[in-house]
Every structure is written in C-alpha cells, then in structure tokens.
Amino acid sequence: MVSRSTHDHKPLIYEVRGGVGESPVRPDGTLKVKGEFAYASDLWLDDALFGVTLRSPHPRARITGIDISGALEIPGVYAVLTHADVPGTKHYGLDHSDQPVLAIDEVRYEGEPVAVLAATDPHTARRAVGRIVVSYEELEPLTDARQAVFDSSVPPIHPDGNVVRNQPIRHGDPDTATAEVVVTAEYEVGMQDQAFLGPESGLAVPAADGGVDLYIATQWLHVDRSQIAACLGLPEEKVRLTLAGVGGAFGAREDLSMQVHACLLALHTGRPVRMMYGREESFFGHVHRHPAWMRYEHGATRDGKLVYVKATIVLDGGAYASTTKAVVGNAASLGAGPYEVPHVSIDAYGARTNNPPCGAMRGFGAVQACFGYESQMDALAEKLGLDPVEFRARNAVSQGSYLPTGQVIDSPAPLAEMLRKAAATPMPAARSTMELGELPGGYGNTTHGEGVRRGVGFGVGIKNICFSEGFDDYSTATVRLELVAGEPVATVHTAAAEVGQGLVTLQGQIVRTELGVEAVTIRPADTSVGSAGSTSASRQSYMSGGAVKAACEAVRAQVATLVGRAEPDIQLTGGKVVSATTGVVADLADVLADGAVEETAVFRHRPTVPLDPFTGQGDSHVQLALCVHRAIVDVDVELGLVKVVELAAVQDVGRIMNRESLEGQIHGGTAQGLGLALMEEIQVTDGRIRNPSFTDYLIPTILDMPPMRLEILEYADPHAPYGLRGAGEPPTLSSTPAIVAAVRAATGLPLRRIPIRPEHITQQ
Amino acid sequence: MDFLRPTTWADALSAKAEHPDAMPIAGGTDLMVGLNFGQPPPPALLDLTAVGELAGWDRDDGTIRIGAGVTYSQIIAELARECPALAVASRTVGSPQIRNRATVAGNLGTASPAGDAHPPLLATGALVEASSVRGTRVIDIDDFFLGVKRNALAPDELIRAVRVPVAAGPQQFAKIGTRNAMVIAVCTVAVALDPVRRSVGTGIGSAAPTPRRAVEAEALAAANLPWSSGGALAEDLARDFGNRVAAAASPIDDVRGTAAYRRHSLAVLARRALQWTWAEMTGGPR
Numbered sequence A: 001m002v003s004r005s006t007h008d009h010k011p012l013i014y015e016v017r018g019g020v021g022e023s024p025v026r027p028d029g030t031l032k033v034k035g036e037f038a039y040a041s042d043l044w045l046d047d048a049l050f051g052v053t054l055r056s057p058h059p060r061a062r063i064t065g066i067d068i069s070g071a072l073e074i075p076g077v078y079a080v081l082t083h084a085d086v087p088g089t090k091h092y093g094l095d096h097s098d099q100p101v102l103a104i105d106e107v108r109y110e111g112e113p114v115a116v117l118a119a120t121d122p123h124t125a126r127r128a129v130g131r132i133v134v135s136y137e138e139l140e141p142l143t144d145a146r147q148a149v150f151d152s153s154v155p156p157i158h159p160d161g162n163v164v165r166n167q168p169i170r171h172g173d174p175d176t177a178t179a180e181v182v183v184t185a186e187y188e189v190g191m192q193d194q195a196f197l198g199p200e201s202g203l204a205v206p207a208a209d210g211g212v213d214l215y216i217a218t219q220w221l222h223v224d225r226s227q228i229a230a231c232l233g234l235p236e237e238k239v240r241l242t243l244a245g246v247g248g249a250f251g252a253r254e255d256l257s258m259q260v261h262a263c264l265l266a267l268h269t270g271r272p273v274r275m276m277y278g279r280e281e282s283f284f285g286h287v288h289r290h291p292a293w294m295r296y297e298h299g300a301t302r303d304g305k306l307v308y309v310k311a312t313i314v315l316d317g318g319a320y321a322s323t324t325k326a327v328v329g330n331a332a333s334l335g336a337g338p339y340e341v342p343h344v345s346i347d348a349y350g351a352r353t354n355n356p357p358c359g360a361m362r363g364f365g366a367v368q369a370c371f372g373y374e375s376q377m378d379a380l381a382e383k384l385g386l387d388p389v390e391f392r393a394r395n396a397v398s399q400g401s402y403l404p405t406g407q408v409i410d411s412p413a414p415l416a417e418m419l420r421k422a423a424a425t426p427m428p429a430a431r432s433t434m435e436l437g438e439l440p441g442g443y444g445n446t447t448h449g450e451g452v453r454r455g456v457g458f459g460v461g462i463k464n465i466c467f468s469e470g471f472d473d474y475s476t477a478t479v480r481l482e483l484v485a486g487e488p489v490a491t492v493h494t495a496a497a498e499v500g501q502g503l504v505t506l507q508g509q510i511v512r513t514e515l516g517v518e519a520v521t522i523r524p525a526d527t528s529v530g531s532a533g534s535t536s537a538s539r540q541s542y543m544s545g546g547a548v549k550a551a552c553e554a555v556r557a558q559v560a561t562l563v564g565r566a567e568p569d570i571q572l573t574g575g576k577v578v579s580a581t582t583g584v585v586a587d588l589a590d591v592l593a594d595g596a597v598e599e600t601a602v603f604r605h606r607p608t609v610p611l612d613p614f615t616g617q618g619d620s621h622v623q624l625a626l627c628v629h630r631a632i633v634d635v636d637v638e639l640g641l642v643k644v645v646e647l648a649a650v651q652d653v654g655r656i657m658n659r660e661s662l663e664g665q666i667h668g669g670t671a672q673g674l675g676l677a678l679m680e681e682i683q684v685t686d687g688r689i690r691n692p693s694f695t696d697y698l699i700p701t702i703l704d705m706p707p708m709r710l711e712i713l714e715y716a717d718p719h720a721p722y723g724l725r726g727a728g729e730p731p732t733l734s735s736t737p738a739i740v741a742a743v744r745a746a747t748g749l750p751l752r753r754i755p756i757r758p759e760h761i762t763q764q
Numbered sequence B: 001m002d003f004l005r006p007t008t009w010a011d012a013l014s015a016k017a018e019h020p021d022a023m024p025i026a027g028g029t030d031l032m033v034g035l036n037f038g039q040p041p042p043p044a045l046l047d048l049t050a051v052g053e054l055a056g057w058d059r060d061d062g063t064i065r066i067g068a069g070v071t072y073s074q075i076i077a078e079l080a081r082e083c084p085a086l087a088v089a090s091r092t093v094g095s096p097q098i099r100n101r102a103t104v105a106g107n108l109g110t111a112s113p114a115g116d117a118h119p120p121l122l123a124t125g126a127l128v129e130a131s132s133v134r135g136t137r138v139i140d141i142d143d144f145f146l147g148v149k150r151n152a153l154a155p156d157e158l159i160r161a162v163r164v165p166v167a168a169g170p171q172q173f174a175k176i177g178t179r180n181a182m183v184i185a186v187c188t189v190a191v192a193l194d195p196v197r198r199s200v201g202t203g204i205g206s207a208a209p210t211p212r213r214a215v216e217a218e219a220l221a222a223a224n225l226p227w228s229s230g231g232a233l234a235e236d237l238a239r240d241f242g243n244r245v246a247a248a249a250s251p252i253d254d255v256r257g258t259a260a261y262r263r264h265s266l267a268v269l270a271r272r273a274l275q276w277t278w279a280e281m282t283g284g285p286r
C-alpha cells in the first residue's frame, strides 16, 4: 500500500486497490454465477402465507359482482381482499394516481388485478383464487392509440380523458420552412418487454407497531414507500422497505406490482405474506415499453444540411398513466435527434387505451423517436446521394449546439468524431467458413450461402441522463469510518437499488478512492436512510455515486478537523492522513481510536425546468449522452432471416469508472436494441397479449448476439461527479436503427416497422 | 401425486398397466413446462430414467434402434452418420441443457406439430416400437400422429424405442426460427434420398395440425431425379419439388409466423434441401 517516504510533497497518487477506474470483482458476481445469490423470489419465512392475484380476463369490462364466498370456504385460505378492503387511497401511480390498487367497478386492461388472496401455500392459493366469481359485463376496448388521441368521438376510458400529455416543440420557424429535398414516412415500434429474469416477488411482514416491513425487488424504495403508505393509510415511517435481490429491472420495476397487495394481506391476516408472480403472470404484472406510431418529415438542402424536422409521435401508454408523461417529454425534446436543425415542429402525445399499461423501459421515449429520426436520416442521405455517416456528421451537434428545446449543450458532445471513429472501425473479415453458426438461420441449417446478402448500417442516439423537467432529483448517502479489529473500515448506506448494473461495486470503488481504505462494507439498501432516487435514467453512478462521494468528502473534512487541518489540504490514502503540503500527518487508525466518523450527504444535480407546454422550450435536461453503432448483418433475403455479424459501438462516457461494468452495460444495452430490431414484441390483438411466455416472447440468445468492438471516449462533463456521463441507456437507442439500416442495405426494403419479422423481408 | 420409478422395462410396463393414467416422464422438458404452466398434475408420474434398457441404441442389420431414453446430445454425438437428418434436427432442439435431457421418445409422446424430431422420422420411414404388458407392436410413423398433440399410443403403452433405417443416401433437415437458438419452429423440412430404392422421403413440421409427409413432392422427385446419369438437378425440378412440399402443408397464422410465410419458406427450404442432398450424392458441393 503506501510505501512512499513520509515527507514526499509531490501530489499523491491513490494507491489503494479497487478504486475508481479499476474493475474490482463484484461482491455479488460469484454468487450470481453459481446460482447462490438470494433473489426476491427466494425470500422465505416459515409461517409465511402465500399471496396470489385474481386478474381480469378482459381488456375492458364493467364488474357487476364479486363473490368471494367459494374461495373463503377452502381450508387454508386466510383472506380474500377486494378494493373495498383498501384502507387508504384506492389509487396509486408514479406521477398521476389513476391506477386502482384493486379494480373498482371496471377493469381497463387484460390482467388487471381484481382481488388478492392469501393461503397457506401456493397450491391452495391458486386453487382458491379460481373459486372467486367475478361477473363482468364486457365493453368494447379502446385499443388504437391514435384514435384515443385524435378521435374526439371516442368516449374516454378515464374521467379526465385519454390523452395523458401532448407536448409540442416549436423551434425556429417550422411553419414556413421549405427545403430542396424532403423525405416523409411513417414508422411503428412494437411493444417491447423488459424481460427481466427474476419475476416480481416480495415478502411483507406485519410489525408490532401496526406497520409493515416489506422486502421487495424494486428500483426505488422510497417512491414505493410513499405510494404504499398512502394506500395502506399508514404514516410513511410505519412502512419500512428493504431491497431484496433484484433479478433485472430495465424500468419494469419502477411501477408498483404486488407491493400494496402483499402488505394489505399481511396486515389483514397478521401473518407474513410472500408473493411471487409466475412467468406468464409477470407479462401482465408490469409495464412495457410504449409502442409508437410516428410520422416524420425531414427537409434538407441539396448539399446535405438539415432545414427542418416535423414530426407527430403517438405513444400508447395503455390503461394507466404510469410514467407516460415523462416518456412523452423525452420523445418530444429528443425527437429530432442529436442534430442541428434550424426549424423543428414536433407534437408528441401519450395516450391511455385498453392495451397493457406501458411505462419505463431502458431508453424511455428516446428509443422510439430514435428509430424514427435515424430511419429518416438514412432515407435523406440516400435521396441526397450522400454517405450516411458523412450526412450525419455534417449535421451533428457538438458542444454549444442548441437542442430544439432551446437548451444549449454545455458539455462535450463529440458526435462527428464518434461517427468517424465508428466508420473507421476495421471491418470484420469476410465470412471464411460455411459454419452454420455464422449464417442466417444458424444451426437451423436453412442456408449454405444461398440468398445471403451483407448490409452495413449506422445509428446514433441521444439520451437524457437523470430526471428531467424540473424534477427535484437527489440521492442520499451515509458513510461511516471506524475501526474494526484495529483497522479502518468504511461502511456505506444508501437506499439505491442494485439491479445488476454494478452500483454496489461502484460505491465501494468511490469510497476506496476518496477515503483510502480498502475494506468497504455496503449495507443493504433500505428506507432507514434518505431516498436515493430511482435506479433508472442512467442516473445512479451520477446521483448515488455523487452522494457517496459527497459523504466521503464530509468524512474527510471531519477527519481533517480532528487532526487540526483544513479539508482541501488533507487526503486519506493507504490508511494514513496525508497533507498535500507536509506529508503524512497521522495514522487514520489513531484518529479513529476515539470513535467513528460518520457523515450523511444529500447530492442534487443542477436544476432543470419543465418544458413550456406550448412551445416546448426550456433547459429540461441535466446531461445528454451519445452513442453510435455500426451494424453488419447477413440477411437470407429469400427466407427473411437475419444474422447480425458484428456490432461496433462508440460511446462517450465522460469517465470510465469501472470498465468491466461499463462494457457489460454497452453489450447488454446493445443486445436489448438488437432484440427490438429483430424479435422482441409483445403481440397484442384487441387488447389481449398473445405471447406471454419466453417460448414466444423471444429475446436474443448468445447465438444471436455477435461479438462487439467498443470504443469508449472520456470527454469529461465538468458538471458531473468525476466528469462521468450516465452510460446504461444510450447503447439501447442506437443499436436498433443501426441494425435496421443494415438490413435495409442488404434487402433494399424500406422496413418501417420494428421488430422486423421474416415475413416483412420476404413480403408475405 | 404418486411417483413411480421402475428400474426394469418389465416393471415399467406393469406399472403402466396398473396405472394407465400415470404420466411417463423421460427428460421432463415438455412435461415439467406443462406442469409449471398450470396444467392439472397427473395422478402419478412414471419416471423412466432409471430403466437401464432404454438408455442406449443398437444396430440391427440396416436399422438403428434408438432406446426411449436416448437424448438428443447422444444422437448428435453418436448417430450423425447413420441418421443424418435426425442428428441435424437434434442439433436445433432447445439449448445444450435441453438436449442433454430431452428424448425423441418424449418428442413423440407430446406429438406436437412443432416437434423437431418428427420430420426426419417421417422422411426416413421410421417405426415406433410401442410396448405394453400385452406385448409389443410396431407403429409406422405415418400412422403415429393422429392430431394436434395426439398420438397412436394406447393408454397402457409405452414407447420402447424408435427404429430408424440407416441412411442409404444423403439427408437434410432445415428449421426456420425467428432467432438462432432456443426457438420453436416456424416451419421445418426434412428430405432423405434413397439411391438404392430411388426414392425420396419428406417430412414437414409446424405447418399442419400434425407433422406430415409431402407425398406428391416425393413422387415428383423420385420420378424425375436423374438417378441413372447422376447429372445435375434441374432448377425447375427443385423448384417444383419445393412448391409441392409447400402445397402439402396446411399452415395457420399465429404469433410465430403467417401461413403465407410458412408456405413460402417451406418451398424455399425444400428446394434447398433437395439441392443439397442431390449435390452431396453426386459429389458436388453441398
């Protein structure tokens, strides 16, 4: 560890291992690989009852009666609850409380919870729930989002109407702008699912004080808590949440699923209640990515400068508002992409329909728009006879550019450089073998080279990092430094949800770098510490990373005071308290001998403002992140089968905090974008999900995901902790249009709907 | 639910006779999925994995007798030469974990129109050996599939083995899925050439209520292939063959694909498979 001379006055280099910039082993890694990690579905208490949910079989119906007597007769059943048993507010929601805890007189989507039941074991519970008799009067479901928005003759499915938000963006003079070259097209994005592997699970334990302790896999403990407490009619301090092992999230755990249900059952029965959705139920139990319909018109000069963008974007939010408002805000404000456009007119709408509810999913509104504007950029480039990379580079934003919202990009945005780097990435060698695994159709043995054409495509995406539009976004961290068996040990406590992305590892790295101690303990996330905000919007490295850093700084300042120095002069490294001017001042262990040092910090990013409701102007975003993809595909044009041969990504992350985790995020985000391009869709007909299983909801396997080439840039953002830029979502945006562009290049087809299905290519 | 675990074939047959509603379980890769999906559990499970006789395969004259316990992984590793179409089909089933457990007998037990082993068995004229305490009968694969997930087994019968003729000539199997692994077939085609009998066998999957042969396509190819000269396969013949295979199907629209796409891709796959097999037989490139 520290071996330098005690009077070395040169700037200190941190020498503790596992700090910022390294890739220490994840504390949860080995357990997860060995299958020993305890997920929420592994929660267990000997006397726990099992809770199940009765769901609506109809996308829309009036409830004319609920008879629970048959279920109550079954031995082993402890409670059957309906909306009448909800003691507090009967509705909840992330920014608009329109979703009933249990359906009240009407169901608005297939799978909506109508009643919950607790019994001694899952088998009894499932049998009993089948004895609840609900009488429905079926109603015609509203399933067309455009109709919901534009057809005023359609009766609203909620008292306050079907449109959750309409956000216009007006920039320049779009009404009079004309251009030499114009491209207009309509695009569609299917309903993608987050497809996390750990189904919704939790354990609610009634407490002696009349409150409840809930162990739950979620993305944001505190916002769960405030919604749960309101519905239970309890003060927040009587509802205590602890994060249980999260098996993936991707946005699907932002909304409540069974949280209130489990607590209601536990409080009602006085017994712990465990709930766990099955795989099929999970498809009905969480929100999905908004399907989108988009009409884009782009105008450019003949020499390849964008003149205007006009777009209408309709996002189908399904039965309840969820996060639709914010999703619309992203689609609108980022709807022209990372390009300089003098004149912009965008109208983005979020609708409520009787389709499955949609809300947060990685990329959050920016994904849908990205498919639209990137498809348009390719179409324009083709019409102009320009190389698609060159055309994009000519119009690319950079630091100092304006977004159509009037916001100035005030940190590095090296898009032109990123595009050129992506284009200059070496091409993979031509296919040398007829190894089936390398061909479209794979081991299905559908081609030995017949019909196979190669295509190359590029995609670019821009994503806002952290919560936008005036949201008071903050995170809280407590850091404690104390002696354990004579050695300094740091403990970190936040409510930030580790959902697999590696935040727990990163918190340890930050503490090691800031406090120079190697032993760092991360306490379980719970609500006994202040909110950390959501694990979403690529924000936790920035926000909870920022909070941990701030708490460490406060601890360091306290240590400095204890040794009679001022903080800026003092660093902690290798277990020593070191002054930049006079060298080692003390052993940290000696300073801590009198007691622990503990500090709590609340970190806020710079404020943002809401978009103007009529013009869409405003500095609404905290930070913007860019990613560029190049996709190379082989398409069997006769069969419509696609093999993605290689994906290259160039991403600017400001600062590489942990390369291994970061690369994992880029690989994973890219794979999720590949899924949206080629296979992932919840197929909904007349409001009904037709493929609620992993048999028919296909996500890419390792044989579908090609090797990647990554180029990661580090242009520091001066506003962000360590200069970092959130990195989890951007690759999800750009990989989709890149792959679609490559398939278009191989087939010559317009392909305006994703996911592309084989029959779209063969045109059956 | 009772769990019966005989260790000999004779005990297995008596158990099945005593409990005709006991559900045999081999790899469990269909059965357990069904139970997890909320299918009513059977009164008893009859576990066949401890019956040693079922585990291997043997060769008897020109026939490979594949025991009911033989997994896809074994077929891929051990029978690629003798049963090429079945081996290629086996390679497309699920993932390594599934192939290490799942069996052809289980595939036949389920008798799904999408079962990937079925088209090769149809194309090669396989026989299903069905046994009960009453004795053993041999069911022609053509008579085995009765309807969607219905087969010709009697309630007291178990599959002992599948008899597949040793390949007399080149065989191919091709499967369309919307991803490159772990996928239920959108449609499948198997083609087997028999230069001795100058016959062509076919099987198609996921394109009708049951797996089935394309008999007219078989006849067309058998009559028109240049068996004697060993000359090149005419493009027209390959195309006609493909179209007749497609015509034999009665596909539906479902979440996995449209009927029209299934018909189209069957024609393409059958054409290609005939070209590959013919090229292989005549020494050309595959």
Ligand SMILES: Cc1cc2nc3c(=O)[nH]c(=O)nc-3n(C[C@H](O)[C@H](O)[C@H](O)COP(=O)(O)OP(=O)(O)OC[C@H]3O[C@@H](n4cnc5c(N)ncnc54)[C@H](O)[C@@H]3O)c2cc1C
Pocket (backbone or CB within 6 Å): B023, B024, B025, B026, B027, B028, B029, B030, B031, B032, B033, B048, B068, B092, B093, B094, B095, B098, B101, B102, B103, B104, B105, B106, B107, B108, B109, B110, B114, B115, B116, B117, B153, B157, B158, B159, B160, B182, B183, B184, B185
């Ligand atoms: C993830 C996954 C992927 C899959 N992918 C594919 C695929 O790509 N292609 C495909 O075709 N299938 C696939 N399947 C389905 C399944 O693996 C196959 O159908 C397999 O062949 C079933 O064999 P098993 O030994 O596991 O059968 P089991 O599940 O044990 O049994 C299946 C049925 O056959 C009956 N049975 C079993 N043995 C006998 C016997 N000796 N006599 C009489 N009846 C018997 C059982 O009672 C049951 O009804 C997949 C399954 C899973 C879970």
